Structure formats: structure tokens, C-alpha cells
Amino acid sequence: MRKFTFFWFLLMAVSFSVNAQVNSSNLTSAEQAEINASANFTSNDISIDDLLQRLNQISDSQEGIASFFTTEEIRTLQAHFRSQNRNPEADIIPTAGATETFAVTTGDFFFDPGGPGGSSTGGTPGNYPNCNCITTTTLNGVDEITFTFFSVFGNFDWLKIYDSPDTSGTVLYDNGPGGANDGDITLSDMIASYGSSVFTSTGGSLTFEFRASAVVDYGGWEAEITNGGGGGGGGGTLAYGVENVGGNYGNFDIGAPAVFNTVGASPITVNFEGAGAIDPNDNGTAYVIDNAGEAFSVDIASGVYTSLGNVGLSDITGLEFDPSDGTLYAITSLELHTIDIGGLTSTLVGTTGMPLAVALAIDGNGNAYAHDVVDDSLWSIDLGTGVGTQVGLLGYDANFGQGMFWDENTDTIYISAFNNTLFESELRTVDTATGATTLVGGILPGGLAQVGWSSMPNSPSATNDECDNAYNIECGDVYVGETLSDTDSGSNPANDEWFRFTGDGAPQIVTISLCDGGTDYDSLLRVFDACGGNEIATNDDSCGLQSELNFYSDGTSTYYIMVEGFGSSAGNFSLAVTCQDPEPNDLCDGAIAIDCGDTVLGSTNNATLDDNAPECGTTVTSPGVWYIFEDTSGLASDYVVSLCDGGTAYDSKLSVYTGDCDNLVCVDGNDDSCGLQSEVAFSGDGNTTYYILVHGFGGATGDFSLNLTCIPVPPDNDEIANAIDLDEVGCPFTDEDVAMPAATTEAGNPTDCDISGANGVWYKFTPVADGFIRGTIVTPAGFSSVTFYTAPDESSSENELVLVDWFENQCLPSETARIPYVAGQAYYAFVVNSGGITDIVFDECEGTLGVDGATIEGFAFYPNPANDMVNFTSAEIIDSIAIYNILGQKVVSQEVNATSSELSVSNLATGAYVMKVTVNGQVGTYKLIKK
Structure with a gap:
């Protein structure tokens, strides 16, 4: 629902429209305030005609869309093209003042009660009616909805969005008075306050509660169902690349590419990053060359870019390895080159004859293909001469920089396309015989995205006998193999094979098992954080002579798994990978808050071993979970952390720390305080944060009941x-x-x-x-x-x-x-x-309570207040000095027998004290303040 107007016309139209609708003499103060606010509102509508003219002037480009348009302009173009290509029969237009429910599917459009059209100018066709009513609309079968236009006159009119089939669920958005998005009027306001124009449901339903006043009418909204009906997942295979609009490196599932998992920000911000490829001989590394020739290596797991230097070739639009021989090729707009990434040099192969190439892919047989954005077609490329031959049309309007890669698992060429008709990024497969493409799905559908390069890890012909050639395994995989024909690369003289596991973006507990009956020798498993890196888990005999272990995957790191044997054993094996979500507080950084008086129920069954936690009162030998107690009461207290209320069903342990998760300091710990259960008592100052680790004896895990008791220490003069x-x-x-x-x-x-x-x-x-x-x-x-x-x-x-x-x-x-x-x-x-x-x-009691005036002539002391030492001088011999606390208890005393001395007060608590000094038999009384 959009109509783009100029600001001067908006002001005139609003004033005219409002005055035409109401008689000012009959207005309430609230209605007059709404009219005044509407008249004073400044619209920043963008002219779609201007944007379309600029887009036509750009014609075909191999660069990034962000080089030509701002984020808001991209969003406006995207909304325009989406509206132009929508199916009007799928429009959902609620009835003003009604409560209705609609079943939706991907591609449906949802409008305000005014329907399509409208603007921030009162009276524009398509504006919502000023009905002085509330319209409640529930959309069922929706996972995600994307707003492409929003114009609701916030505070007077408002929209609330609920994650539920009615208005009782979680409020996702509220631009009404006092709401989290109070005062939002435009789509830019929505994105600024909510962080996105995309809203997702957790249960497949979203409810929209909309209030329209009786005075000012505005454009309302237009939203597209971008992932309705709970669509299915993909094959679990990741492609990597850069998302240029956001400037982020990451990955996406080629079976379900809607989610682009950001790993980190790309450091290439000035030049355009449109060419990259993963090394088939080192699947953990990709190489990127920007359009100025600057080369980088990229750790595909961490997203860390390392600058290598300039290869001396600019205008590179595509980069790909030939997996059959490991040669790295680069394509420019018109030419094919080879790249020596180690020597940072390029060698011309030949001219392609293509109008404007933007991407390159090479399959396992050394067949090369390129993508042209002028004639929107696929070309085959002779790697020996560089000459291109047109295969056929791609079947969509392609523009700007795009990526291309080969998947060895399905022998398929993919394009991370930019569809100029929809102004959106898409993943498509390519028929290399005809050039025709088939849509897999949008990449960040409804969002702002351009994937300038994309690549998948493809293995060379080498086996996984060495860590560098480790095979990928994923959750749910069962791999049957043997170590009889392998060599030894481990610490014991047994043949071994290597596998690598990378999570799907979320933390998991990963179990690697050889216990399904398919392993016929005395096996051993090890897990490392890198080839040649640190060993993070190992197991010999978990189920007879076979092995099983679990480890914590952070969701993004790659872990290397060695299957070998005890001693020099070798044989056939069956390796199974299972994954489960960890306890939310499995790691110290995810510690759950607990407070005085709380009893919390938990479990360590899905936790991992906290072997980095310092030993504290007892050893750490079994999985555990973490709690955090932040005492801000300011009251010195005695604390008891206990598992002794009868709700703990295993042989438990407790450890309590201060500090932080990276530098834990032991307070105390306990194994068996009440039978096999645990309890720790300690004291604190009321201003300290404590970390509590619930773990177990040996390898024990189970359910528990944890409670925290706090008893403040009374003041000294409490009685x-x-x-x-x-x-x-x-x-x-x-x-x-x-x-x-x-x-x-x-x-x-x-x-x-x-x-x-x-x-x-x-x-x-x-x-x-x-x-x-x-x-x-x-x-x-x-x-x-x-x-x-x-x-x-x-x-x-x-x-x-x-x-x-x-x-x-x-x-x-x-x-x-x-x-x-x-x-x-x-x-x-x-x-x-x-x-x-x-x-x-x-x-008001000066000089009447006995302390003041009892001084000795010629005696002095300093400093006062004091931190550590107090110095004394006297004209006569000082016999002794005694210090008393406010309860009259002697806390320090010293015989002096000299005319000068010093006394340490460093061990005294901060506060006021009475000091009695005896000089030549005369007693003087003084007040001493300890800082």
C-alpha cells in the first residue's frame, strides 16, 4: 500500500483532507491534537519513478546494488517489484471493525482495511478508514511476514502484533501510547525500533490488532507472507559466501536457503567483494579477490579474513578451483585467467567472448560454466583457451554481482542469483545442458540481500586418511568404513581415519559412537579443535571394546574426529553421529540467575564436562550446569547452596566460584554433605557475584533440586x-x-x-x-x-x-x-x-558525653583518617596506646616507652574507633577513623 508524494503536497493534502472531514468546532481536544500532529508530520516518501529511472540507467552491472542505492531505496524498489508481481487473488483485506481469521500461504499479501494503495496524505484511495474502531485479524499458517510499506499515525492510531492465534500471546510490536514501539509512523520507524520489518511466529499464527481513529486516515500497511505454511527444511549442506548489502560473511543451507547465517563481518568495505572459492585441498579455507585485485584467505568456520596482497588483476567477477587438478581460475567481465594465490600473480588464458560475465563454476570433471548478466544466459568455458559458448537462457532477469558454485554431492551447479524482477537474492540450480534455472528459494526472502560470491567445500580425490582431507559428517549420519587400508597419524601405532563436524549455527551436544554393533575391533576415538590442534575429548572402551564420546559444539566451529584403534588395532567400523540441544546453562557464560530463597529444578543429563573449571573443594569429573548469584543487597550475609532437600536423584557435587567465567576463583565446594548429595556454606559482603557449578561424582548425571539460603549478618549493635x-x-x-x-x-x-x-x-x-x-x-x-x-x-x-x-x-x-x-x-x-x-x-551533644577534651598537651598523631599506619609524637614518654571498637572492645594495643612511635591499623575494619593514650601516667582519649 504505497503512494509516493512530495512533502509540500503532503502538507497541503493533509490539511485539506482533515478540514474536509470534520468540523473543528465539534472536535474533542484529543481529536484536535491528532489533526495538529498529522499536519506537522514530515513525510520522507521516496519517488519510485526516480528510482526506476536510475535503475534503468544502470542497465546491467557486475557490482553491488549498495553501490547505487541506499538501504531505504533498495527496500522501496523491492516493495515496488513485489507489489507488481503479486497475485491480487491472494490479497488479504480485513473488514474494518471485524474480528476475522485467514489461512495463508507463501506469497499472499496482507493489507490494512483500506486495501492496496494509500499514502500519508489523507483521503488517498487505499488509506484505512477513519472508523473509530478496532480491527482484529489472525493469520494462520504463517511462519514469517515481511512489511513492505507502513504508514500508521502512531499514538492516535496504532497496530499491535501478537505471536499467537489471538490477543493473549506475546506482543511482538506495539506503536501505541506506552508501547515498545511508541510513536512509529513509517516503515523506517518500524525497522529502527523493532530492528527489522520481518516478524516471525513460534506457533504458526500471528494476530494483528489495529485501531483507527475517527479523524485522520493514513496509508496503513502492506505485508507479504514470505514463509507461510511451515515450509520444510533442506538437505543440511552448507554453501558459504558474502552477503554484500549487510557486508557479512556467512553460510546458508542449499536445501533451504532462506536463512543466511552470519559468521562475521567482511573487512572488504570500499571495493566490491564479488569473487570467492573454497579450496578443495583445504576445505576449511576460501580465497577471495575483490574488484581491485586485493586477495584474502578466509577461514570458513570463523570468518576470519587474512590479507594476502594484490594479484595484479582488477575487475575479477568470479573465482573457482578446478577440483580435478586444484587450479584456481578467475573470470573478469571479458577474460579468463589462472591465479597463483601463493605468488599473487595472474596469467591470461583467453578472451571469453561474453558480453558481461559475473560468476564462474567448475564441476568435478573440469567443465567450466559462466553466467552473463547482459543476455541473462549460461555459457560453457573452455579452460584451455578461455573461449565461451552460449548454452541457453537462465529464465530470469539477472543483474548485479552474483555467485556460482558446484556441489559434488549432487553434481549440481548453483547460482546465488539476484533477480532484478523481484529485486531479491535467490538460490537457483542450473541445467548445464539447456541453461535453464530452477528456483530453490529466496536468500533472506523479504530482506535486503545480494550474495556476490558463493562456494561449497568439495573434496579432491584424496581419502580421509589424513586430517587435512577429513570427510564432513553431520547430525544423524552413520558412516561405515574401515581403517585396515589406512596409515597411522596418531599418537599410538594404529591406523586411523578423519572426519570433521561443523554445527548448524546453534550449540549442540554431539555424540560420536562406535557402539551400534558395526565395529569389529578394539577401537579408540579422539576429537580435536583443529588439525594438529588441541585434543578436546577421547574415549577407549565405552561399550565393551568399542568407543563413544560426546563433546560440546558451539554451532560454528569445526571439530576433527579421529577413528583409530587401541594399541595397533584396526578393522571395520560403523560411526554414528547424534546431536541434542544442550542444557541452556551448560556453559558458564549461559549461567541461569538464582536468588536468595529460590529453589530451582534442573538436570545435568544433557550437559558436558566442564574440564576448564578449576578444582574447587572437589574434583570436576562429570558434566555440569551453571547458575549465577549476583548479590547486590549490600548486606554481609551467610549463604548456603544446597542439594539436600530430597529432590536430587544422583551422586552430586557443588562448586562455588567468584570472578568471571574466564577467570574463576574458588570459594568452596562439596561432594557428600547429606548422603550422596552436596551442600556448600560460605560468607559474602553483599556486593559479589558467585558462579555455582552443579556437577557429579565420577561421571554421574541426573535431575536435581538446588536451593539458595541467605542470612544477612546483623549489625554489631543489633542487641x-x-x-x-x-x-x-x-x-x-x-x-x-x-x-x-x-x-x-x-x-x-x-x-x-x-x-x-x-x-x-x-x-x-x-x-x-x-x-x-x-x-x-x-x-x-x-x-x-x-x-x-x-x-x-x-x-x-x-x-x-x-x-x-x-x-x-x-x-x-x-x-x-x-x-x-x-x-x-x-x-x-x-x-x-x-x-x-x-x-x-x-x-547537638558536643562536650557533654566525656570524650572530647580528654587530651594530653604535647601529644599528636597522624594521619586521621588512616589507611595503614598511624604515627605518634609526644613531648614526654608515651607509655602505651590502645584502640577500642564502637562496642568498647579492645582491638589493638601496644607498649611504647618512647616519645615517638607508629602503629599498624591495616587489619582493622573501616569505621570509627576510640584510641586511649597513656603519657607519663596521664590518659588521653581520641577518636580515630579507619578508612
């Missing part, structure tokens, strides 16, 4: 018996970062104030002079209260206390309290702040 003595620490005094939520419930009640059920901390003092004191909670959170009490002495219990009768000291929620006090009377303060950590401040 009245441990009240902080303000006489000792001095006043004013700030008790910093008190872990109030960790305080425990009180055991008694003062007179005139019921504190039963309260969780707080205590302070005490006996003033030496009359005065006032105020207590303040700096950061109130939850229930907060400050109260002062008189007491018989500083060794009183809660029941002996009496609330001080003063108007600023009420038995009520409060953030501060203030009382007058009398010299010689003992007092207690009780502070509650249930919802958070806070500083607690006592002030």
Missing part, C-alpha cells in the same frame, strides 16, 4: 547488650552504612513504647553535663523510627527502659528524635530503618 557507647566513641558521632535490614527482632519492651516485632540497633550514653542530643536516620527506608529511653545504668535490658517524655521523642514512626538529658543519667537510643542501609547520626 541491647552490644549497644554502641557514645561515651566512648564521642559525640557528634556517625555510625556509617548500618545494615539495618539485617537487624533482628527485639526480645523485650520498654515502658511507654511497644517495640515488639521491631528490628533495630542500640546506642547508650551517660552524659557528664546537662544538654541535648538528636538522633537522625540519614537515608530513611521502609519503617523508620528513632526513640530515646532512660535506664538504670548502661547494662540494662529492654524491659528496664522508660521512654523519655519529650515532645520531640514520640513512640511513632520518625526519621529523627531529640531529647534533653541530665548529667549522670544513663540513656539508650533505639533506631529502626527496615528498608535499607543508612548512616545514623547523633549530634
Whole structure:
């Protein structure tokens, strides 16, 4: 549904259309706001006529479409051609205000209630009606839908898309007020906020809930069913290449090419990358030469490009190895060359006679074929002379750079085509006898794609006796072979054969087995991460004298499997490959979050061995899964991680680490704490992340129940018996970062104030002079209260206390309290702040609580606050120094007997301390702050 207009015309049309539809005197404020917003909206519609004219001027090209058009322009052209080629009988147009369900197939078009046409100009034919209604439409049998046009006046009108057959499922898109895509109006807005114009379903149904106001009408939408009806998969064989629009290297399944699996970004960004081929003698390596002659080797598994230099030949449009002899050929627009990739040189073979060649393929018999985009035909090429002979028309309008390759498994030539009629990338097979092509499927259908080169790993005639010639195997394969005629390349004197496994893009647990009864000798299996690389798994006798192992595949790496024998054994074997999805938290990087109080059920049955995890309290010998506990409470706590609730059905182990997955640091571990099950207790500071590995004894695996208990450590003055003595620490005094939520419930009640059920901390003092004191909670959170009490002495219990009768000291929620006090009377303060950590401040008490003024003339110390060492000097002999914590407990003492000294405080916790110094028999009291 598109109509492209200029901005000045849009403004005039919107204003005219809106004014023609409504009487402004009858508008609500919301309706007037919608009209104003519509009038002020700036449209950036692209003229399709201009784009088509530019496309015609380009004519036929061997370069990339991104060299001529922006992403938005490509999308606009694609939408235009898709609309031009759609079947009107397959159009789905819902009824405004109705709730309807439609069965769809690939190629159907789905519109808003206004049908095809429309624009952001009010009143345009095809605009959705301003019906003041909600239209609900369910599409069944849809896996993927691609929006090619979108113009919904967001916030006033809106569209919601649900991944379900009704409006109860997951919301994929919502451009209404408060929605994740709030305010989207255009297709560009949709792509920017959602990340794509393609929506996929998980259950085969999508539901569209659309609200149209009674005021402004807009163009609505046009969307194509690009993968309806749950289409089938392919043969599981991958081709590799570059997707030029996105600039990404990757692969796709030649049986189902819709998904282009990006491996990594191509470093070729300035020149056009339109020629590449995989080496048949090293199937892990491809060679790429851009249109300026710059050559690269590419690791096809990792996508890593390595610059080799310039071959001295530009305008290369196709590259291919002759699998029969390993020669590398390059085709330009008009010529055929051979390439010495090691020497970075090219040699002319001859002129092809083709109008404009863009790709080259060579089959296993050395027959070469090229693709021409001027006459859209297939040509055969004589590799000895370079001369081309036209075979026949391809059957589609070809344009821009394209790829071509041979599949040895089916002896088929493929083209990664760019169809100029649809402006989309496609995979086609070629009949080399007639030139006619057959569509396999779109590559990124509905998306923006151009595959400038493509290639498949094809084996030379060599056997898999050596690692470099390893045969590809895939999930579900059973390979029957023998090692009797092979040679030995392993660490023991047994003949061996090699296989290689590359995943399909998703992590898997891969099982390699010789246990199906088809192996007749004492076998041995090994798995390596590369030829000559690290051994990652091995097994000798898993089922009698035969072997079986499993390993974790990350989905993209290639793994090399050696089938050999114990000692010098050799014989016949049957190798089976099975794959299963791993536990989601099989690797440390995928650890699942667990929190205090949680009990989680899990299993290690589909996990792999974490042999890279450090030994921690117990050895790691069986598969395990990972959990992550991120304690951000700020409360020092005691933790218990346990498998002892009866829900664990195997001989388990637990290991707990800090650090990160690449640098784990052991906290503790356990094997058997409660029978064969495990439990680990440890303490933390409330600001640490922990990784928990659930594994097993020996090779045991099974189901488990894991729970995490957290018990915050109460503050030191949680109980009245441990009240902080303000006489000792001095006043004013700030008790910093008190872990109030960790305080425990009180055991008694003062007179005139019921504190039963309260969780707080205590302070005490006996003033030496009359005065006032105020207590303040700096950061109130939850229930907060400050109260002062008189007491018989500083060794009183809660029941002996009496609330001080003063108007600023009420038995009520409060953030501060203030009382007058009398010299010689003992007092207690009780502070509650249930919802958070806070500083607690006592002030207005200067010079009346006994610490201040008890100093010694001629004595000094520094620094204060201190980190490590405190220095002392005195005019007279210093007898001794003692440091007390806020509970009055002596924590450091030292005999001095000198006029200067130093004292280490590095082992003290951060906080306030009282320091008593004796000089020539006189005692001085000072406050010391430890940083």
C-alpha cells in the first residue's frame, strides 16, 4: 500500500483532507491534537519513478546494488517489484471493525482495511478508514511476514502484533501510547525500533490488532507472507559466501536457503567483494579477490579474513578451483585467467567472448560454466583457451554481482542469483545442458540481500586418511568404513581415519559412537579443535571394546574426529553421529540467575564436562550446569547452596566460584554433605557475584533440586547488650552504612513504647553535663523510627527502659528524635530503618558525653583518617596506646616507652574507633577513623 508524494503536497493534502472531514468546532481536544500532529508530520516518501529511472540507467552491472542505492531505496524498489508481481487473488483485506481469521500461504499479501494503495496524505484511495474502531485479524499458517510499506499515525492510531492465534500471546510490536514501539509512523520507524520489518511466529499464527481513529486516515500497511505454511527444511549442506548489502560473511543451507547465517563481518568495505572459492585441498579455507585485485584467505568456520596482497588483476567477477587438478581460475567481465594465490600473480588464458560475465563454476570433471548478466544466459568455458559458448537462457532477469558454485554431492551447479524482477537474492540450480534455472528459494526472502560470491567445500580425490582431507559428517549420519587400508597419524601405532563436524549455527551436544554393533575391533576415538590442534575429548572402551564420546559444539566451529584403534588395532567400523540441544546453562557464560530463597529444578543429563573449571573443594569429573548469584543487597550475609532437600536423584557435587567465567576463583565446594548429595556454606559482603557449578561424582548425571539460603549478618549493635557507647566513641558521632535490614527482632519492651516485632540497633550514653542530643536516620527506608529511653545504668535490658517524655521523642514512626538529658543519667537510643542501609547520626551533644577534651598537651598523631599506619609524637614518654571498637572492645594495643612511635591499623575494619593514650601516667582519649 504505497503512494509516493512530495512533502509540500503532503502538507497541503493533509490539511485539506482533515478540514474536509470534520468540523473543528465539534472536535474533542484529543481529536484536535491528532489533526495538529498529522499536519506537522514530515513525510520522507521516496519517488519510485526516480528510482526506476536510475535503475534503468544502470542497465546491467557486475557490482553491488549498495553501490547505487541506499538501504531505504533498495527496500522501496523491492516493495515496488513485489507489489507488481503479486497475485491480487491472494490479497488479504480485513473488514474494518471485524474480528476475522485467514489461512495463508507463501506469497499472499496482507493489507490494512483500506486495501492496496494509500499514502500519508489523507483521503488517498487505499488509506484505512477513519472508523473509530478496532480491527482484529489472525493469520494462520504463517511462519514469517515481511512489511513492505507502513504508514500508521502512531499514538492516535496504532497496530499491535501478537505471536499467537489471538490477543493473549506475546506482543511482538506495539506503536501505541506506552508501547515498545511508541510513536512509529513509517516503515523506517518500524525497522529502527523493532530492528527489522520481518516478524516471525513460534506457533504458526500471528494476530494483528489495529485501531483507527475517527479523524485522520493514513496509508496503513502492506505485508507479504514470505514463509507461510511451515515450509520444510533442506538437505543440511552448507554453501558459504558474502552477503554484500549487510557486508557479512556467512553460510546458508542449499536445501533451504532462506536463512543466511552470519559468521562475521567482511573487512572488504570500499571495493566490491564479488569473487570467492573454497579450496578443495583445504576445505576449511576460501580465497577471495575483490574488484581491485586485493586477495584474502578466509577461514570458513570463523570468518576470519587474512590479507594476502594484490594479484595484479582488477575487475575479477568470479573465482573457482578446478577440483580435478586444484587450479584456481578467475573470470573478469571479458577474460579468463589462472591465479597463483601463493605468488599473487595472474596469467591470461583467453578472451571469453561474453558480453558481461559475473560468476564462474567448475564441476568435478573440469567443465567450466559462466553466467552473463547482459543476455541473462549460461555459457560453457573452455579452460584451455578461455573461449565461451552460449548454452541457453537462465529464465530470469539477472543483474548485479552474483555467485556460482558446484556441489559434488549432487553434481549440481548453483547460482546465488539476484533477480532484478523481484529485486531479491535467490538460490537457483542450473541445467548445464539447456541453461535453464530452477528456483530453490529466496536468500533472506523479504530482506535486503545480494550474495556476490558463493562456494561449497568439495573434496579432491584424496581419502580421509589424513586430517587435512577429513570427510564432513553431520547430525544423524552413520558412516561405515574401515581403517585396515589406512596409515597411522596418531599418537599410538594404529591406523586411523578423519572426519570433521561443523554445527548448524546453534550449540549442540554431539555424540560420536562406535557402539551400534558395526565395529569389529578394539577401537579408540579422539576429537580435536583443529588439525594438529588441541585434543578436546577421547574415549577407549565405552561399550565393551568399542568407543563413544560426546563433546560440546558451539554451532560454528569445526571439530576433527579421529577413528583409530587401541594399541595397533584396526578393522571395520560403523560411526554414528547424534546431536541434542544442550542444557541452556551448560556453559558458564549461559549461567541461569538464582536468588536468595529460590529453589530451582534442573538436570545435568544433557550437559558436558566442564574440564576448564578449576578444582574447587572437589574434583570436576562429570558434566555440569551453571547458575549465577549476583548479590547486590549490600548486606554481609551467610549463604548456603544446597542439594539436600530430597529432590536430587544422583551422586552430586557443588562448586562455588567468584570472578568471571574466564577467570574463576574458588570459594568452596562439596561432594557428600547429606548422603550422596552436596551442600556448600560460605560468607559474602553483599556486593559479589558467585558462579555455582552443579556437577557429579565420577561421571554421574541426573535431575536435581538446588536451593539458595541467605542470612544477612546483623549489625554489631543489633542487641541491647552490644549497644554502641557514645561515651566512648564521642559525640557528634556517625555510625556509617548500618545494615539495618539485617537487624533482628527485639526480645523485650520498654515502658511507654511497644517495640515488639521491631528490628533495630542500640546506642547508650551517660552524659557528664546537662544538654541535648538528636538522633537522625540519614537515608530513611521502609519503617523508620528513632526513640530515646532512660535506664538504670548502661547494662540494662529492654524491659528496664522508660521512654523519655519529650515532645520531640514520640513512640511513632520518625526519621529523627531529640531529647534533653541530665548529667549522670544513663540513656539508650533505639533506631529502626527496615528498608535499607543508612548512616545514623547523633549530634547537638558536643562536650557533654566525656570524650572530647580528654587530651594530653604535647601529644599528636597522624594521619586521621588512616589507611595503614598511624604515627605518634609526644613531648614526654608515651607509655602505651590502645584502640577500642564502637562496642568498647579492645582491638589493638601496644607498649611504647618512647616519645615517638607508629602503629599498624591495616587489619582493622573501616569505621570509627576510640584510641586511649597513656603519657607519663596521664590518659588521653581520641577518636580515630579507619578508612
